Amino acid sequence: MPHSSTGTATVIASYGQRGVLHADDIRLPYLLKGRKLRAVCGDRVTWIPSGNDGEALVTAVLARDNVLERPDSRGGSEALAANLTTLAVILAPEPAPDFFIADRFIAAAEIMQARCLLVWNKNDLSGVPPTELDALQKLGYDVVPTSATTGVGIAELRRSLDAGISMLVGQSGVGKSSLINQLVEDANVLTGQLSDISREGRHTTTASIAHDLGNGGLLVDSPGIRDFVPTINDVSKTQIGYTEIVARADQCRFADCQHTREPNCAVRAAVENGDISERRYESYKRLLNLSKQRLQRMERTRQ
Ligand SMILES: Nc1nc2c(ncn2[C@@H]2O[C@H](COP(=O)(O)OP(=O)(O)OP(=O)(O)O)[C@@H](O)[C@H]2O)c(=O)[nH]1
Numbered sequence: 001m002p003h004s005s006t007g008t009a010t011v012i013a014s015y016g017q018r019g020v021l022h023a024d025d026i027r028l029p030y031l032l033k034g035r036k037l038r039a040v041c042g043d044r045v046t047w048i049p050s051g052n053d054g055e056a057l058v059t060a061v062l063a064r065d066n067v068l069e070r071p072d073s074r075g076g077s078e079a080l081a082a083n084l085t086t087l088a089v090i091l092a093p094e095p096a097p098d099f100f101i102a103d104r105f106i107a108a109a110e111i112m113q114a115r116c117l118l119v120w121n122k123n124d125l126s127g128v129p130p131t132e133l134d135a136l137q138k139l140g141y142d143v144v145p146t147s148a149t150t151g152v153g154i155a156e157l158r159r160s161l162d163a164g165i166s167m168l169v170g171q172s173g174v175g176k177s178s179l180i181n182q183l184v185e186d187a188n189v190l191t192g193q194l195s196d197i198s199r200e201g202r203h204t205t206t207a208s209i210a211h212d213l214g215n216g217g218l219l220v221d222s223p224g225i226r227d228f229v230p231t232i233n234d235v236s237k238t239q240i241g242y243t244e245i246v247a248r249a250d251q252c253r254f255a256d257c258q259h260t261r262e263p264n265c266a267v268r269a270a271v272e273n274g275d276i277s278e279r280r281y282e283s284y285k286r287l288l289n290l291s292k293q294r295l296q297r298m299e300r301t302r303q
């Protein structure tokens with residue numbers, strides 16, 4: 001019986017214990033070996049033939065560079081995708097942008113050390129980006145205006161996606177899947193194939209799918225997330241999500257300053273003189289509180 005590892009592969013879709021992996025030039029449905037294994041889109045895995053024709057048995061999930069996760073309803077966290085090099089946050093005039101959600105995606109990218117790219121889609125509806133987006137651009141984030149309807153900006157967006165794993169995130173309806181259809185040749189074909197495969201499995205509606213960008217990179221579509229909050233297990237790390245706060249934190253009087261009520265806080269001083277926007281500071285405090293509340297809930301359930 002052949003039992004040699006066929007090397008490593010990348011998970012391009014996962015549905016519970018099942019999913020699809022991409023190895024060299026082939027896509028294979030897989031089954032995880034053992035109940036303890038967990039794999040998400042972007043995971044690198046080792047595999048062997050399962051014995052069922054054309055099916056892989058995933059024997060191990062390799063250590064992750066990073067993972068995008070959000071809190072689940074039980075105080076734990078749910079992994080959405082792994083090994084991301086770029087998180088592209090999609091915003092559009094319609095549905096009305098919620099910049100607090102955008103900030104939390106940006107914070108997630110900063111914390112997981114992925115590059116963060118902002119996309120102003122549906123610019124056929126409104127070519128003038130909101131002032132909040134200009135402010136984010138001034139902080140150093142690239143903003144690419146696009147229209148999945150007219151094709152404007154698609155070539156530029158494709159150029160700005162690297163050979164790693166990029167993921168499109170954003171509110172439901174901003175146009176993530178429409179952009180993928182413009183950027184990837186057989187996006188609809190793959191989506192159809194995967195939904196056929198996933199009928200055997202469960203959790204089909206929450207699946208992320210990684211498409212081949214053709215430049216060695218993968219592009220992950222994700223289901224719209226209503227209210228994303230990054231999982232932060234150490235509240236002092238919250239500030240890492242806000243580049244303008246990190247830039248000033250070492251001038252605060254206290255090394256462990258949370259920039260809320262402490263005296264001689266360089267961050268609060270910058271908010272007062274207008275160097276840090278009130279909205280972004282408010283956004284930071286909200287995320288700090290959300291993280292504290294989640295950790296307190298976890299503490300209570302442990303007792
Ligand atoms: N005018 C205009 N409409 C667009 C554009 N991009 C997407 N749409 C429309 O916006 C709607 C939502 O697009 P989707 O691509 O399904 O959005 P999504 O972000 O994938 O949504 P979820 O999968 O629910 O998270 C569809 O009716 C699209 O036709 C655009 O650039 N301009």
Ligand SMILES: [Mg+2]
Nearest residue numbers: 176177223224
């Ligand atoms: Mg979609």
Ligand SMILES: [Zn+2]
Nearest residue numbers: 252257259265
């Ligand atoms: Zn401070």
